[in-house]
Amino acid sequence: MSNDTPLPDNVSIPSAAAGRVGGVTVKYVSCQACPLRALPLFTDHAPAELAVIESLKREQIVVQADRSIIHEGQSNAPLYTLLSGWAFRFKTLSDGRRQILNFLLAGDFVGVQQKMGDASPHGVQALSDVVLCVFQRDAVWELHRSAPTLGFAVTWLTAHEESLVDDTLLSVGRRSAEERIATLLVVLFKRAAALIPGIDTQQLGVPFPLTQQHIADGLGLSLVHTNKTLRKLERRGLHRIEDGRLHLLDVRALTRIGDPYGDGKPAQRPLI
Amino acid sequence: MSNDTPLPDNVSIPSAAAGRVGGVTVKYVSCQACPLRALPLFTDHAPAELAVIESLKREQIVVQADRSIIHEGQSNAPLYTLLSGWAFRFKTLSDGRRQILNFLLAGDFVGVQQKMGDASPHGVQALSDVVLCVFQRDAVWELHRSAPTLGFAVTWLTAHEESLVDDTLLSVGRRSAEERIATLLVVLFKRAAALIPGIDTQQLGVPFPLTQQHIADGLGLSLVHTNKTLRKLERRGLHRIEDGRLHLLDVRALTRIGDPYGDGKPAQRPLI
DNA sequence: CGACGTGTTGATCTCTCTCAATTAGAGTGG
């Protein structure tokens, strides 16, 4: 499973440090040279701003697939940024029922929700091998203090992540199993595709390190029902998951299933 | 329904403006004199910071119960702060299915999620009569620019609101109807109680302007099943809803129903 | 080679939804 998001060339795992909890330190990449900067998704920052970020960055670590990045209830967890790979945030009830809150892809923050000093209200786990940039714990505050533009960006990113959770809540609360799965596939496909501009997703699909259990936990479904619904969509020729890659064969149809009548626009209802 | 959160004394509705869309302008209250400042919930801000907030504040408006504050898809909605009353954020599917994302109480932001210029990804509606402070649209940015401490506070508040949605998602995805309702009652009770320090909630309960339809839409349940479950809990003597007020008669039991084995602590599972 | 993780499928079972009908209170108009 850990080979669907190959580690970047600039990362090496020092075998001596292999046993370390929470990940392995890897070759440092300056924020200037950050591969994410090239993506259209990311706004370009002034050199001065990059310097601020750089000054707050401590190191880079690798966490292997399926290992924990932040434990539920952990206090004083550092602030991370996801440089490559997939992860997810989750919460569990005491009897083990788990809900995945959202999936994290390259560029996402890990751990902003946490008030420094507090216990993390959710866990974070790696889905594939993952490279994280580690920032000092008060980085969010320092960012605000020394670069308002970046502080604003953090606020906006946080708000944006919330709106992803909002979307999932809409799905889990009001969509049928088939609709939920169709929606999730489309959303994850688009997010993943945006990170690898230029490749022919039609032919190659996108990396997809989730197991069916992850899909189930992300959508509030049972594993069995997730499997059956997934197969149904697959047999209809809408998608294919193979070798850790997701291929969407009929995005239009999947989108329509996700929101039958509306093309993504909200309902036209009498405005009170 | 609109009498459960009586308007503060300092608010008057000019009858001349009664027809205005989106609310009625009311007597201005300076941020210095803001009644919310007295609450233990809110950290005290320096006079200089208050001045910044004050300078961004435009007016105050009243929106009546059940009226829309921000329409789904509305663009250029202003930034509000909820001064008193209850509201909720929601999303709807094109066929009308509605999911309430979270409930808003005094002190909450309304509309930070929205990137200025963009369409609002969710609607906001008043549950009771509501008083809102209206801020200029770029207030979030101005706050960051001129008062980093406040900018940081906004980030934190946004993150905090997300964690409320996280909690709901856990409920909707993984809890039974009974567990969901028990959890919601406890959470809303506590939030409401924190806003009226000193009163004997044991005797008086807290204001509770939700209809059963709101509870259903907030928990991903049908109206009928919500009613039946609510009655079941009520018959067991755990709570009472009467005259727009919620009384919790057995918080302990309700909490236990919400998370059977854990007292709010996350599960003790083998840490991978 | 056996243990394990993941995916698959069939057979029940049940929680929750949908449909229907009734009650109670608030507001309106004659």
Add this chain to the structure above:
DNA sequence: CCACTCTAATTGAGAGAGATCAACACGTCG
């Protein structure tokens, strides 16, 4: 003051989407 209407709450009955239980296939790995 009394029909009439509307909304919110309630309750029963039947249907169904999705959960649970069980078994099996397949590939990887120590």
